[in-house]
Amino acid sequence: DKDVLPHKPSGWKWRMKVEEMCSKKAAVAPAVISVPSDHEARPSVQLSMDHRRELLLESGALPLMVSMAGDEGLPDEIKVAVLQALISVASGTDMCKRAMLKLGLMGPILDCLSHQHIAQAQAVQLVGEMMLGNEARTAELLHLGVMALLVSVLRRGDFESQHMGGPRAPGEKEVEQQSCADNLAQLRVASHMAVVLLEAAAAQTLGMLAENSAARRAKIIEAGALGGLMHIIKQADPDGRGIQSKSMACVAIDVLISSSSVLLEDMLEMGLMPHLLDLLQWSKGHAKGHAMHVLEGGLVRFSRAGASGGVCILSNLGLTEQQKETCVKQDVLSKLNTLMSLGSEKDRGVAMRVSLAVLEKSSTSSTVRVNQQRVTKAVEDGMLEAAFKVISGAWEDPETMELGLRLVNKLVASVEEHKDHFVKMEGVELLVSLGRSEDTTVESLEEVTLVMFHISNGSEARKDTLMNFGAIEVLLKVVETGSDTVKGWAATTLSNIAYGSEARKEKIESLDGIGVLVGLMDSGQGDAKFRAVSAINNLASGSEKRKAQIMDADVLAALIACLSQGNEVTRERAVSAISNLCLGSDMRKDTFMHTRILGPVMT
Secondary structure, eight states: OGGGOTTOOOHHHHHHHHHHHHHTTOOSOOSSOOOOOTTSOOOOOOOOHHHHHHHHHHHTHHHHHHHHHTOTTSOHHHHHHHHHHHHHHHTSOHHHHHHHHHTTTHHHHHHHHHTTOTTHHHHHHHHHHHHTTOHHHHHHHHHTTHHHHHHHHHTOTTHHHHHTTOSOOTTOOOOOOHHHHHHHHHHHHHHHHHHHHHHHHHHHHHHHHHTTOHHHHHHHHHTTHHHHHHHHHHSOOTTSTTHHHHHHHHHHHHHHHTTOHHHHHHHHHTTHHHHHHHHHHHOOHHHHHHHHHIIIIIIOOEEEOTTTTSOEEEOTTSOOHHHHHHHHHTTHHHHHHHHHHHSOHHHHHHHHHHHHHHHBOSOSSSSOOBOHHHHHHHHHTTHHHHHHHHHHTOTTOHHHHHHHHHHHHHHHSSOHHHHHHHHHTTHHHHHHHHHHOTTSOHHHHHHHHHHHHHHHSSOHHHHHHHHHTTHHHHHHHHHHHSOHHHHHHHHHHHHHHHTTOHHHHHHHHHTTHHHHHHHHHHHOOTHHHHHHHHHHHHHTSSOHHHHHHHHHTTHHHHHHHHHHHSOHHHHHHHHHHHHHHHTTOHHHHHHHHTSTTHHHHHO
8 A cells, every 4th residue: 555655665575575475375465564674684485486376366465466557646666566576477377367367457557558657668578478378368468459559669769758858948057966967867777778678578579479470470560560670779779778679679570570571671671681780799698699590590591502512502582682782782791791800700600691692693593603793892891801810710610611711702703803812811821721631621621622713713823822832732632532523623723723834734743633633534423524634635735744644644544435425525625635645746646546546536
């Protein structure tokens, strides 16, 4: 009774008194309740929570609490404590929730939701608890208009100004005393925290409503929840006090976008991606985890193609080309670079996955798998340096290593300036170190080979750099031990390195590269066989000594097999290799004439 409690006891004292009543199986309290003073110890009650709730129902205290919830004259802090106690009761058995509904609880709760009351956050939490676990009760509460009230809570950006008294009247004197300024600052913090708790409760309840019901998701969207959820995520939060509401907003967004590409489009237009990346970079705990789940689960969907050498393919269920362009316009690429450079291990993984998704073309019909304009923008923003830093620090993290190498592949695949830039960053030295390491996984070694292939395609200076830092040894190792797909890429890279330079051909020869490549010609399948023949063709041009070594490597049998069993391009490259070997030596010509090779050549 507030009339006999003029000192407005704090909420914990009320809860303590209820526990004391329950422990004694007391009947409803008399007119005057003795509230313990601040120095009195809280009693120790050894009862389970379910037992306490049952005793509370038996004692008849629940009608009193429901009545207090509807009392408009009750002081704010007492009403907050009452609603908090009702939340504890509602979190128990279904019997407790049914009893509260029969007592007419929803009337005062809906009234609290409709008006900007300090206990609104507790009212929202109570609604969530009441709906949890019972579809019929949820439908009943939704019929009362709960959803519209929850959405309106998300969209009320003027809560703080109203509770702070709004702007000062013109001519009002400034408060100069430091004590008053401190009190004002504390009041602003308290008001801000009330808003955060309210938004968090509303977002959490809407997320719960959206689960497992397409119809409810549609109604939530129709009611305008998207704007409110995005408002929460976009809000500046320099002191980190708003992290709880942002976390719950991420949960609700994750549920909503998981089933609607149209909704995903709308939220990306609103700026979802950059704000999620900001949240991922600066937040901690649950908020970081929820933001990460939205980015990985809702926006990026990958599938591994087993025979593609580990190339990551973006599913059509992921971002569309238009969505990716929207991300670029919102400066997402620079945020991804920052996250890769400064974020945690998990942050870097998410940043690289999202980067790959943005750089990839959504359509898989084109032979060019990346959008060159987006790649150029990414490199200009520093993504190549960020990926290099990730790879350099990921020796004990195979998954991160593979993602970093895959990203470098996308960035250097087609542009000469990007390849040169990577070489200047000492990228070749890093690749060779990875290729030589026994700890490098098969998947990462495939990516190393592909990066070397891109670098070898073009500039003579880059080919010399590959040779000088030991890339040829690594590539020959891959030809001997890798999968058929990656063996073929390694052979092509050796072919590129050999082309145009006697010194580089001699280096391959000195490392027994001829024997390794002839072996691949003989045993390789499909594309790998063609790429090995191409490398032998390049090595067969030039030095007589090298041609003799190729002949000594039992190349004739391998060439006959290529001419008889290979596809058109493989046969063409085999004929070219025979031509190069015949030049300059009657003895080699005679050797070819006395084998079964003339018939296939004529064919």
